[in-house]
Amino acid sequence: YSAKAGRGGVAVYDDERDGSGRHRLEAVEQLRAGISGGQLVLHYQPKLALGTGEVEGVEALVRWEHPTRGLVYPDQFIELAESAGLMASLTTRVVELALAQCRSWADQGRWLTVAVNVSPSNLVDEQFPGEVARLLAAHDLPSGVLTLEVTESILMEDRDRAVGVLTRLRDAGVGVSIDDYGTGYSSLAYLATLPVTELKLDRAFVGEMAGSPRAESIVTSTLQLAHAMGLSFVAEGVEDQGTLDTLTFLGCDVVQGYHVSRPLPPEQLWAWLSERASEELAVL
Ligand code: C2E
Ligand code: MG
Ligand code: MG
Ligand code: MG
Numbered sequence: 023y024s025a026k027a028g029r030g031g032v033a034v035y036d037d038e039r040d041g042s043g044r045h046r047l048e049a050v051e052q053l054r055a056g057i058s059g060g061q062l063v064l065h066y067q068p069k070l071a072l073g074t075g076e077v078e079g080v081e082a083l084v085r086w087e088h089p090t091r092g093l094v095y096p097d098q099f100i101e102l103a104e105s106a107g108l109m110a111s112l113t114t115r116v117v118e119l120a121l122a123q124c125r126s127w128a129d130q131g132r133w134l135t136v137a138v139n140v141s142p143s144n145l146v147d148e149q150f151p152g153e154v155a156r157l158l159a160a161h162d163l164p165s166g167v168l169t170l171e172v173t174e175s176i177l178m179e180d181r182d183r184a185v186g187v188l189t190r191l192r193d194a195g196v197g198v199s200i201d202d203y204g205t206g207y208s209s210l211a212y213l214a215t216l217p218v219t220e221l222k223l224d225r226a227f228v229g230e231m232a233g234s235p236r237a238e239s240i241v242t243s244t245l246q247l248a249h250a251m252g253l254s255f256v257a258e259g260v261e262d263q264g265t266l267d268t269l270t271f272l273g274c275d276v277v278q279g280y281h282v283s284r285p286l287p288p289e290q291l292w293a294w295l296s297e298r299a300s301e302e303l304a305v306l
Contacts, residue, residue: 034091034099050106053086053099057111061087064119065285068294069137069256069276072269077295079135081171081278082120083285084112100141109143114153121161121168123288128163132295137169137199142176145184151191169197169220174206177216185216192217199256203244210244214251221248225259225279232264242272249273 035049056062066080086094103112120136127134144150158165170191177184177200192198199220200213204227213221223244230237241257248255257269260279269277283294 034086034088034094035102046102049102050108052088053103053106054108054111056086056088057103057108057115061089062112062115062119063087063287064116064123065287066123066136066291067278067285068283068291069135069278070282071276072274077134077298078276079137079169080291081137081139081285082116082123083139084116104141104143107143109141110147110149113138113140113144113150114157117154117157117168121157121163124167125161125163127292130292133167135167135169135197137171137197139171139201140176142179142184145172145176145187146180147187150187151194154191154196155194165195166197169199171199171201171222173201174203174208174213177213178206178208189217192219202258204240210247210251214247214253218253220254220256222256222258228257228259228265228269228279229261231268232262238268241269245272245274 034053035046063085064082065085066082068077069079069081070076071078084096084100086099088094103109117138120138124134124136154168154170155165158168170188172184172188188198197220198216198218199222200218201222202224203210203213203221204224210221221244223241227237227240227244231241245255254275255273256276256278257265257274258278260266260269260277260281262281265279266277266281283291286294
């Protein structure tokens with residue numbers, strides 16, 4: 023395992039500089055304390071539905087407010103959490119924060135769905151569906167407000183158990199999204215036999231669309247196949263208006279990306295949503 027520094031930050035742990043493994047142990051203990059001690063926070067990125075022009079949901083992205091390092095991004099601690107057996111408690115915490123936020127927005131008159139990313143160990147954890155149901159009930163929320171994002175690789179690893187856990191979640195009404203689609207080797211025809219509701223095309227393809235007919239044809243054919251299989255099609259990593267226009271023309275259902283909004287802390291997201299709403303009123 024090695025979590026390299028990203029975005030100019032310092033890796034929480036780097037095993038290449040740690041012959042004794044002592045630093046890893048320290049990093050694990052810090053992360054364990056951070057999870058239970060309220061140091062995880064969520065930023066939310068809007069998911070814009072192109073059919074209605076409305077933000078109907080958000081994706082929750084975890085950050086760690088590290089006591090000395092400042093805000094640490096998931097690239098720098100998710101693998102450590104997974105390898106150290108902390109993923110069950112991390113995901114429970116993230117789902118709890120996301121649903122509490124969703125409840126609070128609903129209480130203020132704004133229903134938003136929320137998507138949470140899950141890791142391989144969550145999908146082989148027989149406790150996980152019950153835990154999700156418990157948290158939904160605790161916040162008095164219908165299961166349809168929650169979508170779980172899984173990557174293709176998760177579904178290939180311990181396939182039968184992962185499909186079993188996902189089926190229970192899906193049967194309970196939770197949405198299931200295939201995240202970063204196209205970076206693995208699974209066929210869409212196969213994935214569509216799994217209990218999934220949404221396909222999220224990886225931003226590598228979306229980013230290449232502008233100026234590349236080949237990339238655009240990959241997007242077009244994936245979108246058509248997703249729709250033929252009854253899946254909602256989401257494009258992530260939309261960074262410019264041209265790409266947004268093309269996706270709208272092609273019939274893409276939902277977009278996410280810096281061109282719409284970066285992931286924001288909840289107060290900033292709320293302000294951003296309010297501003298959009300008043301702009302719409304101004305147009306009327
Ligand atoms: P992801 O689920 O594919 O999330 C999208 C990542 O792309 C996010 O990075 C987001 O900030 C970034 N992004 C969004 N729009 C754009 C854009 O237009 N251009 C570019 N270049 N990037 C964009 P972030 O927040 O650093 O998260 C990275 C990954 O960490 C996520 O990828 C997800 O796999 C994982 N992750 C995040 N939160 C959680 C969590 O709560 N649990 C687990 N297990 N994994 C998480
Ligand atoms: Mg995601
Ligand atoms: Mg993604
Ligand atoms: Mg990703």
